[in-house]
Amino acid sequence: MAPEESVEASRLLQSFERRFLAARALRSFPWQSLEEKLRDSGSELLLDILQKTVKHPLCVKHPPSVKYVRCFLSELIRKPSGDSVTLSESSAIISHGTTGLVTWNAALYLAEWAIENPAAFTHRTVLELGSGAGLTGLAICKMCHPRAYVFSDCHSLVLEQLRGNILLNGLLLESDATAPAQHPGHNTHNAESPRVTVAQLDWDIVTAPQLAAFQPDVVIAADVLYCPETVLSLVRVLQTLSACQKDRQAPDAYIAFTVRNPETCWLFTTELGKAGISWEAAPRHNQKLFPYEEHSEMEILKLML
Structure with a gap:
């Protein structure tokens, strides 16, 4: 990766890290810049973003809400694949006598x-x-x-x-x-x-x-x-x-x-x-x-x- 590209990637990662740790609204993330960068960088950049967000040491120690993480990952997955999965599910482990209303x-x-x-x-x-x-x-x-x-x-x-x-x-x-x-x-x-x-x-x-x-x-x-x-x-x-x-x-x-x-x-x-x-x-x-x-x-x- 060229020096200027490396700097751009670092800035992008820092932007994702700061917004995720602050639990900012997903619309505030630089998604368009990520899509443009993915055309050149491939999936390695996605792995780096995961390390700076979901797998960040602070998030491992003090996890954000499951709903926020799932919404973030759904949006992130859409960038390389162009698609996402949206689910309606119960917030209770057991509901109406069944465990089938929640994802395990x-x-x-x-x-x-x-x-x-x-x-x-x-x-x-x-x-x-x-x-x-x-x-x-x-x-x-x-x-x-x-x-x-x-x-x-x-x-x-x-x-x-x-x-x-x-x-x-x-x-x-x-x-x-x-x-x-x-x-x-x-x-x-x-x-x-x-x-x-x-x-x-x-x-x-x-x-x-x-x-x-x-x-x-x-x-x-x-x-x-x-x-x-x-x-x-x-x-x-x-x-x-x-x-x-x-x-x-x-x-x-x-x-x-x-x-x-x-x-x-x-x-x-x-x-x-x-x-x-x-x-x-x-x-x-x-x-x-x-x-x-x-x-x-x-x-x-x-x-x-």
Whole structure:
């Protein structure tokens, strides 16, 4: 980098640092200067900005509000990618008897992994089990170009919020594809966007024909290993998916989770073995795009169904 370019970059980083530490309004940040600089500097500049803002020692010791950090990162992500993900979610960990109205760490972790490994999803049909607020799926739909994406969950309120988040991000559900005028203010539907559907899926009663109808190439789930009952139900669903493929190639499966209780993780891998499902740890990714507790131990297992 030329000396004058280095000085400009330093000034830009200092500007971001000062505004972020002061929790200034996002509109006051020099976004236009950043976009101009990114054309020459590449993504290294984004990593430097993260170090000066979200990962600044003061912010690590005294974190700003999660809402402010997420809004900042959403705006920052838009600069290289031209896109962002907007979510409506509950502020309570448990609301209306479900944990699915809020985004959990492993969903963020899996979204980052997917953005770094788009080939796992490009031009493929993806079935997500336990979609919750929908962040992982929305990131994949916008950044990884799947052919079709099926969001699923069992709780009616989660499904209602999920449909709203899909529309909020300019994607059209299959049932809404013929009536875009009903949703003013959303982005024009892109013909290259994936076919998006939402399915109510109860793991305890879903049948093999229902799962076979999805015809997934990829199956994903994030932060669904929170108790023995859900572990057993999930493995039954995965085993059924494996058995109902017939002449089709078995789908790839990626399960992301936070290691809260080693016994729960051990139960999951043990039950996979009993079901004849082999697995391996997916390689860790490098990008850190979202705010979550970095000291939390998170894993992604790739299953061979």
